[in-house]
Every structure is written in C-alpha cells, then in structure tokens.
Amino acid sequence: MALIVQKFGGSSVADAEKIRRVAGIIADTYCEGHDVVVVLSAQGDTTDELIEKAREINPKPSKRELDMLLSTGEQISISLCAMALEKLGLPVISLTGWQVGIKTNSNYGNARIKSVGTERLRMELDQRKIVIVAGFQGTNKFDDITTLGRGGSDTTAVALAAALHADLCQIYTDVEGVYTADPRIIPSAIKLDEITFDEMLELASLGAQVLHNRSVEMAKRYGVNLEVLSSYVRKPGTKVKEVTNMEDTKISGVAKDSDIARIALIGLKDEPGTAFKIFRVLAKSNINVDIILQSVGGDDTKEISFTVAKADMDAAVQALNENKAVLGFKDIDVSDKFCKISIVGAGMIKSPGIAARMFEALYEANVNIHMISTSEIKISVLIDVEHAEMAMQSIHKKFFGV
C-alpha cells in the first residue's frame, strides 16, 4: 500500500462527465488499497470567466481581491469531485488550501509556498478517506487567500507529496507522458518511459508545456517521484526521477520555444562594462534574458543581441531607450520572428559530437542558425520561425530515426 498524490488539471474536470471520469481513476487507485490525496485545478474556463467578471467591474483590481475571487474556482472543483466519489460510495472529503494549512508568502497572484500542514491531511487519511485538495491556493500570515500563479496546482501537488513523503506524485494531463518532441509537430515522436529532473526542467523551460518548472524544481529538491500521464488513456506515463536507467540515451527530446523576441543593440562602444550596464538595466526591470550573442562591428563598435520572452519585449525596449545615453548604442533592432529549437539530454555530457549532429541536421534541412547557446544537458539554436517545423523534423529524425 502506497500514498499517492494525483493532480488533475482544469481540462480534466471541465464538466460533469469529465469529473466522473476523474473520480473513476481516483476510485480505482483507492480500491487497489492505496491512500490517495487528489489536487484539482479550477474547471475548464472558470478562471478566465472569473477574470472577465472582475474586469467588467474594475480593469485593475487589487491582486488581493483577485485572489479572493479566483480561489473559488478550485473550491467548486473539489466539492463537485467529492460528490462524484460519494456517488461511488467511497469515503471522501474536500479541503481548501487554508483547511489543509498551505501557507504562502504575501505575493498575491504569484505566491510561493512556505509550509504545508499535514495534521488535517493525516487525520483524514487515517480514517481511510480520499482527500481532495484545492490546488493553486494558500493563505498568507494575515490569513488572506493567495494564489500560486502559473502551474500552481502542479506545485500544490508536489508540495503535498513532499510534506506527506508520498510514494508517488502523478500529474494527469491530456497527453500520455513526455515525448521526444511535441507530437503535434512531430507525429512520430516517441513517449519516454523515464526522464531526469534536469532534463524535464530544460524541456519545460523550452516550451514543452507538460509540467511547470516550479513544480519540477520542487520535486527535484525534495526527491518527489513524479509521473506524467493521461487522464484519458489508462496506461503508464513518463516517470520523472533523479537518475534514470537510460544510460545509453544521448538525448531525450527536441523542443521548440516560440515565445521569443530578439533584441539587438547596434553601434555600442567597444569598451569594458558595456554588457554589464545593459543587463543591469534589464535586471532592474525584472526582465529575464536568455541567449546572448556579442559580435564585433566596424569602427571600433560592437553589437550585442539577446533574447527575452515576448511578453517582456516592449518593457525591455522601453528600459533600454530610457537609458540610451548611458548605454551608448546607436540603434536598437527588435524582432519576434524567431524561435528557439533545443535538444535536451543528460547523456549529452559523456557523448561528444552531439552538437555537430544537430547542426548537420539543420544544414540538411537548409536552416540558417542565428544564435547558439549550450549548457551541460542542452543545445539551443535560434532560427527563423518559419523554419521551425522543418528543423525539428530533421533533428528528430537524426537522433531518433523517425
């Protein structure tokens, strides 16, 4: 008998029929003799509908009141799911974030979990109840409701699994697991049986939107065994662990990230401190920079290019222009017509030649590379967005044969 945390996202509980399906999965797990803690998101479009209700009244509501509003979404999901399990004759109880004792900081809208109470959970589990917990929410030191921001319910699930020392944390999604590439782009993509935390982190940050980075980071830190699997197809998914058995696998996936804008500062003075000044300006505006490229121009000038998330593009340009005199660039060039293609693999470190094979695949597909970035387990290239699919197919074929 194990203790299993199961998380279901908003699309998995979107309507009565889907809630019944989810209840079936939970019931099966429980009836196999396991203790089950379930974490749910708000139903389907509930969160968007609530945000729309708020905007009608106040386009800029305080984040505190927005969290008060949005947290009702998960509360509706958990009570409905509990009712579905009651219908199956199983002992069940739903608990909100504050009832569990999920304590966060006061960063409304994007709060961090500080601690998780286990007393109430243990008490209910000891009575062999299925416990359904509202994801995405907690309370701060004032007892005010906070929400955890993007990927919040995954984070709740991992935090509960860590606090309860659960044997497994299952993240149910609408895909069957983690693939070597997005199956919508590469239909021949292969489902992975296992993947390491680090690989998963790189894939998540590269746009493979299966798991949010925060939850993977937390799982890695607390050694929580994750499994990503489908709420529609009953078969094993992808296990995310510290170390996998797949020693011989060089790379575990190809990922695409189109949420990229490239900014180039042209005509910078070629003197020490230029880069430092630029990236300090951006850091002060809370803008994350990804790939950076520096090249020499004519007339003792140089050019610095870098990529940011599309959402940060305008803010970045504004911050740079406001500091134009200090930074001393002549021109600024902005484009969001690029995308980033990456290969990820923990086995990469021990295998020379991986980068060469990737570039070979791109050459064969006649794709021009604008920027390159590498880490221990990742190689990324910036290419024109219209070449994205061709590039991914060629790389996937090169490494996986299909």
Next chain:
Amino acid sequence: MALIVQKFGGSSVADAEKIRRVAGIIADTYCEGHDVVVVLSAQGDTTDELIEKAREINPKPSKRELDMLLSTGEQISISLCAMALEKLGLPVISLTGWQVGIKTNSNYGNARIKSVGTERLRMELDQRKIVIVAGFQGTNKFDDITTLGRGGSDTTAVALAAALHADLCQIYTDVEGVYTADPRIIPSAIKLDEITFDEMLELASLGAQVLHNRSVEMAKRYGVNLEVLSSYVRKPGTKVKEVTNMEDTKISGVAKDSDIARIALIGLKDEPGTAFKIFRVLAKSNINVDIILQSVGGDDTKEISFTVAKADMDAAVQALNENKAVLGFKDIDVSDKFCKISIVGAGMIKSPGIAARMFEALYEANVNIHMISTSEIKISVLIDVEHAEMAMQSIHKKFFGV
C-alpha cells in the same frame, strides 16, 4: 460617526451594473464619515446554478460538500464588490466567513451561528477600511465550511451588528420597506416608518417575505436596530425597533400566507389524550403545526383539523396513517386550497374590537372563515385561497381606509 452594517441580497448584486450601484450606496455612507461593514449574498441565480452543477454529478450530495460548493457564491460577490469600491478609490477589504471568525454548529445547510470574532473586523475598521463580509456562511469546530440556510445573509448581518455593537443594521431589499400589506396584492398599501420586532416577527412568519424570522429574532434578542430599505430608491425605509412611537396605531399590517395545507382527522374517539397523541406523532416527525381546530362530530366522535406548511403535508399524512391504529381516526381529509390572512399589531392588546372589525370586513366581502387563531398581537383566519385578494383588500380598507 456611527458604525453601520449594510446587507445587500442576491438580486442587488446580480450583475456588474448592480454591484456598482451597491458600491455607490456603500461609498456614500462611508464618505459621510461612518464605519461600514457590508454583508453580501451570492449573485442572483449563482446558488441555483451551483446546486444544478451538483445535481448533475450527484442528486444526493452530502450537505458538507454542498456547503463547500455553495459558499463560493458569496466569496465571488464580496471580491467583486470590493473591486468596485477600489475603483472608486476607497480603502476596502473583503473577508469570508472563516476569516471573520463566524463560528457555527455542524448542522450543514442550516447551521446556527455560535459566535462571531471581532478582532479582524476591528483591525480593518480601525484602519478606516470598508469591510465586505460573505453572508450565509461560517465554519464549525472542524474548520469545515457551513451555510446558514434560508435568510442566512440577514442573520450574518444582524450577528455582526450585535457583535460589533453597531448603531444600525440596514437590510437593503428590492422594496422600500415594510408595508401594511403586500403592494403586489394591495397597490394602495402604506409603507410603515416604524414597526416593533414582535410585529415584524408575525409579519415575516405570515409570508411578508421582507426579513427572515431568524434575523429578526436575533435582532430582538441583542437589541440591534434594523432598517429595511430599498437598494434602488435612496430614501428612508422602515425601522424595526423594540418599541415604536406609534402608540395610536392599532394594527401595522395585513399579511397573506398561501403556504398552508389543512389536514382534518375525522371520526376520532371523543376521549382524553386524543389530541396529545396526534401532535406527538407530528412532533416526532419534526412537523410544525399552526392553527388547530377541534369540533364535535356525531356518535360520540370528534374532528381535529390543523394546518401545516405545504412542504410538510405528505410527511404529516404518512406519519398519521402509519399510526392510524393508535390514533383511532376513521378518515383523513387533506387540502391545500386554503390560505391564511392575518392582521398584526402591537397596539391590538389595548384595543378591544379589532377582531370584530376584521370579521366585519370579511363578512362585507362575503368571505367564509374556516378557522380562527389569535395571539397577543395577531389575528389569523383560514379562508378559501380564491378569496384571498378580496379578503385582504376589504380588511386593508377597513383598517387603513385605502
């Protein structure tokens, strides 16, 4: 400067425009220098929609989970209303039942308030914030969410007013106050400036659905000054107090109650203990009996008739039939074609002849009386339902001249 509790019902906050109107009333009160605590119900049909969602999944959900579900309705209202006040630039905070510390017993779906915390409320009021509280909800000793049942938000408002020793508790509705009769039946009905708690209690229990009895009873017990007024028309409503100045007013209103079923037990043995046995059976089934009439039949038998709420009719008949042998009646006659017309007035005690005038009015309208019941401040008659309007008009004209 006073401390005022204002309660707005579901129809007053049904959409964005109505919430803005409510926010305007609150803002005006606050800007006059008062401290304001607001209690809100769920928006319009939200509660019904949530119940429908539940029924789709489980026609008989546990009351505990139903309360978990329904309590989200008020949470949505309070956050939206707080946002509307933020838009007006006013300091405001919304609080759920558990955040305020509204403690109830564990009777899910119809819980009773046991205590109200004032610490958080005082803290926010001390900072000159408008405090918006979710009505209808509290938590029990397990920290589980409970709801207060019918009239729950009125009860929350009065409980907060009592706990905070508020100067006034205003109940905003879609009518301008308490009338001498239902204006939909008697268009010439007169709005009362004042009314006593006892009169209000009789009127509420007689079907004048302005205030729920629970809240009036609580207001009477804790000496909370109530005012019933309109959320659409800005003018004084009706004050509900312990003693009013209207010494000369004999009666304060005429009320109709159509939620009546009459049950007659025919051919009972005319011996001691018959009535006791009958009403013990009903009490055991938790059925409230209103008017009781006993008459002598032929052959040493008697007949006992009484009225119950329509919802209890089938249960009453079933309970009586199950005990037919013990009770020893020959026949049972049931009808819901009656209604109860009552006149209410604290001045009645000191004024003989009130009953005679009421019966005279009914005689003039050619209305037959089936049963009569009187209390210190009330006279009720049971008549055929199709005579209801005629009877009310005649009585209203007799006492109020219009």
